[in-house]
Amino acid sequence: MAESAVHVGSGKVRELYELGPERLLLVASDRISVFDVVLPTEIPDKGRVLTGLSAFWFARTRSLVPNHLLDVREDGRSLECRRLEMLPLELVVRGYLSGSGWRDYQSTGTVCGHALPSGLRESERLPEPIVTPATKAVSGHDENIAEAVAAELVGSERYEAARDVALELYRFGARRAEEADLILADTKFELGVDAEGRLVLADEALTPDSSRIWPADAYAPGGPQPSFDKQYARDWCEATGWDLTPPGPDLPEEVVEGTHARYVEAFERLTGIAFTRYLADPRVVLT
Ligand SMILES: Nc1ncnc2c1ncn2[C@@H]1O[C@H](COP(=O)(O)OP(=O)(O)OP(=O)(O)O)[C@@H](O)[C@H]1O
Numbered sequence: 193m194a195e196s197a198v199h200v201g202s203g204k205v206r207e208l209y210e211l212g213p214e215r216l217l218l219v220a221s222d223r224i225s226v227f228d229v230v231l232p233t234e235i236p237d238k239g240r241v242l243t244g245l246s247a248f249w250f251a252r253t254r255s256l257v258p259n260h261l262l263d264v265r266e267d268g269r270s271l272e273c274r275r276l277e278m279l280p281l282e283l284v285v286r287g288y289l290s291g292s293g294w295r296d297y298q299s300t301g302t303v304c305g306h307a308l309p310s311g312l313r314e315s316e317r318l319p320e321p322i323v324t325p326a327t328k329a330v331s332g333h334d335e336n337i338a339e340a341v342a343a344e345l346v347g348s349e350r351y352e353a354a355r356d357v358a359l360e361l362y363r364f365g366a367r368r369a370e371e372a373d374l375i376l377a378d379t380k381f382e383l384g385v386d387a388e389g390r391l392v393l394a395d396e397a398l399t400p401d402s403s404r405i406w407p408a409d410a411y412a413p414g415g416p417q418p419s420f421d422k423q424y425a426r427d428w429c430e431a432t433g434w435d436l437t438p439p440g441p442d443l444p445e446e447v448v449e450g451t452h453a454r455y456v457e458a459f460e461r462l463t464g465i466a467f468t469r470y471l472a473d474p475r476v477v478l479t
């Protein structure tokens with residue numbers, strides 16, 4: 193790491209270093225968080241999968257929206273990026289009814305204020321993808337908010353621009369996933385604003401940490417789906433009877449292995465690049 197890199201923060205998954213006033217180094221660890229709790233067990237290479245996939249998407253979506261990517265480092269887990277003023281929002285795009293969207297729909301018939309047809313089943317495809325913003329909680333759980341509240345937080349013009357970008361990015365990722373026989377059920381984006389006031393895609397993008405990714409050939413609405421994301425680890429943790437408060441349970445070897453295999457498979461199917469090739473030369477995802 194460059195000598196000038198000063199540690200400026202830790203997220204649940206990433207360590208943030210300052211590379212001068214305008215640049216950050218985002219280092220993705222192998223930590224896994226489940227229900228917003230970081231587990232004591234790490235998933236080998238998980239940070240590299242997240243960084244490689246994000247860099248892959250950043251390199252391919254520049255024409256839709258500028259992003260913070262400057263370079264990916266040799267270690268495969270560190271991203272040099274432009275430092276931004278982050279919007280205090282996460283933009284969740286949902287193409288399918290799952291997770292908190294499904295729970296909301298069951299109790300209200302809507303998802304975060306979006307009216308939906310009645311009689312939809314769990315995991316069913318929505319007529320159109322919807323955006324459900326959430327606040328970025330400083331500690332604890334992110335909270336879904338209505339679009340009107342999001343518009344108040346950042347201004348309606350800014351919110352509408354961010355929403356449109358999130359929808360375009362989702363559609364782009366979903367098309368690519370479909371070509372790999374995968375379903376991008378939902379995903380989350382974080383955007384920031386640069387010194388010129390432009391909206392810029394930041395953080396990670398279209399990864400198994402930020403998305404629900406399902407195998408298309410096993411798709412069967414009417415219940416939860418098998419997945420290439422953290423759902424497998426989440427399900428295992430929940431089945432232990434854990435009360436979802438820290439500390440989380442230790443993951444047994446088979447769950448570590450199963451999660452690792454799912455993350456690597458998601459990487460390879462979405463990028464079409466062998467993960468070993470990425471490890472040998474991370475910049476392979478940029479072209
Ligand atoms: N270009 C950028 N400029 C400034 N901050 C950024 C940029 N890209 C990402 N971030 C921030 O860096 C952090 C990444 O860390 P990480 O993904 O581990 O966080 P998290 O666990 O998702 O959330 P939290 O920060 O609430 O713990 C996030 O807070 C994200 O908003």
Ligand SMILES: [Mg+2]
Pocket residue numbers: 203205395
């Ligand atoms: Mg994050």
